[in-house]
Amino acid sequence: MQLLESHSVTVAMSCAIVGLSRCAYYYQPKLLDDSVIISVLDAITVRHLRWGFPNCFNRFRKLGYQWIHKCVYRVYCELMLNLKVKGKQRIPPRTPEKLSVPNKSGECWSMDFMRDSSRNQRRFRTFNVIDDFNREALGIDIAVSLPAGRVTRYLGNLAEYDGYPLTIRVVNGPEFTGKTFIDWAKSHGITIDYIKPGSPYQNGYIERFNRTYRTEVLDLYLFNNLEQARRITEEWLTIYNTERPHEALNNMTPFEY
CATH class of the missing domain: 1.10.10 (Arc Repressor Mutant, subunit A)
Known part of the structure; x- marks a missing residue:
């Protein structure tokens, strides 16, 4: 503007002198x-x-x-x-130990709990037990509440048919860390193998079983009551042990292996 007023030059020449685009000179903010x-x-x-x-x-x-x-x-x-x-949590690199496979049946049992609900929104829990040697599903107990006393009684019932295991691999839940469960294990000469907190891969056999049970039973059916859940679960356990092939067992069933 000063060049235009002082020296009477054109807009084009003024913009060329100061290095300003004529578009910028004529621009009006919207x-x-x-x-x-x-x-x-x-x-x-x-x-x-x-x-x-x-x-x-x-x-x-x-x-x-x-x-x-x-x-x-x-x-x-x-x-x-x-x-x-x-921000993403920086997790240090882990080198999880490979799960050891027992040499015979009854050497190590893995167990864990799951949750679900029936049609009337009544919540219940399941107590899953498998044999690590051949991935046989030894049993699943279903109830609204599964305290340590009921857990030990159920394991005792399983032991009547399969014998007591040498080792039990479990998480650090209150049912497994309380005095009732620890005393029961000691009375039968059973070693309790607790996995590290936050390390489910150390209990990989039962975690894999839980996923299968979830997708093939719990997510597939809407139970009317606990009796129906128990009946369908028992039918599925028979199929799991006698018909369902396992890739880890060379595509054999637990009973065949």
Whole structure:
């Protein structure tokens, strides 16, 4: 403007002298302030509390506004609407020990609990027991509550047919760490092998069995009552032990292996 007024030169020459584009010289801001952007951003974020900037900006375009990405993001940041992003937890590299396979049946049993609910929303638990040697499912007890006393009685019933194991591999749940369970194991000369907390891979045999039981029974049926759940489970256990092949057992069933 000073060149135009002082030296009476053209706009084109003035822009060339100062190195300014004529488009920039003639540019007029479309918005006097950011009030419109702020009002639209407020309307979107109030309705969609967990939307981040990409979703908000896409909504801008859906509503017909043509503001550029940088302009909207600048206002978005000034309003401090950025959602906090939880960083990834750095987990140290793990070298899990390979599960040892027992040399004979009855050498080590693995066991764990699962949860589910019936049609009337009544919650129940299952107590799953397998033999690590041939992955045989020794039994599944189902009840609303499974305290340590019931667990030990159920294991005693299984031992009447299969004998007591030398070792039991379990998690650090209260049913297995209490005095009732520990005294029962000592009375029958059973060693308790507790896995490390937060290390389910150390109990991989029963974890794999739980997944199969979940997908083939618990997620497949909507039980009317516990009796129906027990009946269907018993039928499935027979199929699991006598018909279902296991890749880890050279595609043989637990009974065949």
